[in-house]
Amino acid sequence: MTLKRAIIDFRFIKDLGFIIIFTLVMSRQSLGNIHYNDEGRDWTGICSTGKSQSPIDIPIKWATESDNLLFLKTSSTLDVMVSQKQMSNLTLKDNIYTYYYAFTGGYLAFWDESNNLDTYQLLQFHVHAPSEHTFNGKHYDVEIHFVHQNTNNNKLVAFGLFFDSRTGGDKENEFITALGVGKSNNTALSEIPALNLLKNLNFKEIFHYEGSLTTPPCSEVVSWILIHDVQPISSAQVKDFNNKWMNNKTFAGGKGNNREVQQLNQRFIYKKDTASMQDQAIIIDGVCFIMLLLFAIYLS
Numbered sequence: 001m002t003l004k005r006a007i008i009d010f011r012f013i014k015d016l017g018f019i020i021i022f023t024l025v026m027s028r029q030s031l032g033n034i035h036y037n038d039e040g041r042d043w044t045g046i047c048s049t050g051k052s053q054s055p056i057d058i059p060i061k062w063a064t065e066s067d068n069l070l071f072l073k074t075s076s077t078l079d080v081m082v083s084q085k086q087m088s089n090l091t092l093k094d095n096i097y098t099y100y101y102a103f104t105g106g107y108l109a110f111w112d113e114s115n116n117l118d119t120y121q122l123l124q125f126h127v128h129a130p131s132e133h134t135f136n137g138k139h140y141d142v143e144i145h146f147v148h149q150n151t152n153n154n155k156l157v158a159f160g161l162f163f164d165s166r167t168g169g170d171k172e173n174e175f176i177t178a179l180g181v182g183k184s185n186n187t188a189l190s191e192i193p194a195l196n197l198l199k200n201l202n203f204k205e206i207f208h209y210e211g212s213l214t215t216p217p218c219s220e221v222v223s224w225i226l227i228h229d230v231q232p233i234s235s236a237q238v239k240d241f242n243n244k245w246m247n248n249k250t251f252a253g254g255k256g257n258n259r260e261v262q263q264l265n266q267r268f269i270y271k272k273d274t275a276s277m278q279d280q281a282i283i284i285d286g287v288c289f290i291m292l293l294l295f296a297i298y299l300s
Contacts (some may be wrong), residue, residue: 034216035252036097036245036256036257037253037255039258039260040259041260045217045218046212046219046220050212051220051265052210052212052220053218053263054132054133054158054212054214054222054259055134055211055214055258056068056133056209056211056261056263056267057133057134057137057261058134058226058228059269060136060228061136066137067264068264068269071267072269073113073270075112075113075271075272075273077111077115078111078113078273079110079111080109080110080111080225081108082107082159083107083108084105084106084107084122084195084198085105085106086105086191086194086195087103087191087194088191088192089189089190090102090103090189091186091187091189092185092187092188092189095185097215097257098128099126099179099180099181101124101126101179101189103122103125104121104122105122106122106148106194107121107148108121108157108159108225110225118150118152118155119150119151120149120150120151121148121149121151122146122147122148123147123148124147125146125147127142127143127257129141129142129143129238129242129244129246130143130246130258131143131258132214132259132261133162133224134261140163140167140168140230141163141164141165141238141241142163142164142238142241143160143163144161145159145160146160154221155221155223156213156222156223157222157223158222158223158225159225160224160226161201162228163176163230163233164233165232165233165235165238168230168231168232170232171232171233171234173231173233173237174193174196175192175193175194176237177237178193181241182240182243182244201227201231202229203227203229204272204274205227205272206226206271206272207225207226207228207270208223208226208269208270208271209224209267209269210224211267214259215259242256245257
């Protein structure tokens with residue numbers, strides 16, 4: 001058992017059964033009065049005055065022309081691990097502007113850029129199409145936010161996953177199928193295969209920044225963790241989401257349920273430093289080679 005795994009197991013056991021309902025998020029998510037006619041530009045309060053708003057554009061290539069590249073840093077300590085129970089007996093909530101699923105049977109451990117560890121419990125997950133966050137200015141077909149709450153306070157972590165028929169592959173995704181897209185509100189769902197989704201994720205390309213809820217009241221209380229391992233989704237599944245929002249003229253005049261990207265305002269974006277891990281492996285291989293070479297010379 002690794003040290004990180006031992007710490008996670010201890011924290012999860014210690015906090016098992018500890019459930020706090022983040023009333024503000026849950027109540028806002030249950031309402032259907034958010035509109036996307038102007039992609040959020042006309043939202044008031046902190047949504048218009050805040051300096052740490054979400055979503056943002058993530059620069060994934062060093063050659064990109066994005067101004068956000070100036071604030072991209074690598075971190076050798078940044079990491080995330082997810083512990084997830086099998087999702088069963090869920091209810092589809094269709095509140096007009098998103099599909100929403102309440103589920104508290106999941107935990108997340110997060111090491112930040114300062115190597116601080118915190119654990120979070122899953123509260124709910126919901127869908128945006130097209131994606132809210134962009135990568136080098138590009139939207140993906142679908143973005144799903146898994147909203148977690150710190151087990152010791154009200155701090156939130158939003159764990160973002162992306163699906164795209166071009167980048168990830170044009171094939172049916174069993175996780176998306178199980179969400180019940182197109183079914184009526186309060187439809188009972190037997191099982192959602194989240195475990196299969198998570199175990200196939202590549203956690204090498206992790207991005208983290210401090211931001212906000214992407215819907216009113218846009219509270220700046222969210223640590224964002226974005227996994228840039230784009231998952232497959234079929235064109236037919238994308239069409240189902242688009243028929244609900246982006247291609248539905250009665251929803252927001254033909255716009256999706258995504259807020260436009262926000263200014264970074266000199267916040268830092270942290271990226272998991274996989275290069276340092278590769279360097280360590282190269283050094284170890286090199287040392288082993290030298291030792292074998294010296295041993296061969298000694299025997300000769």
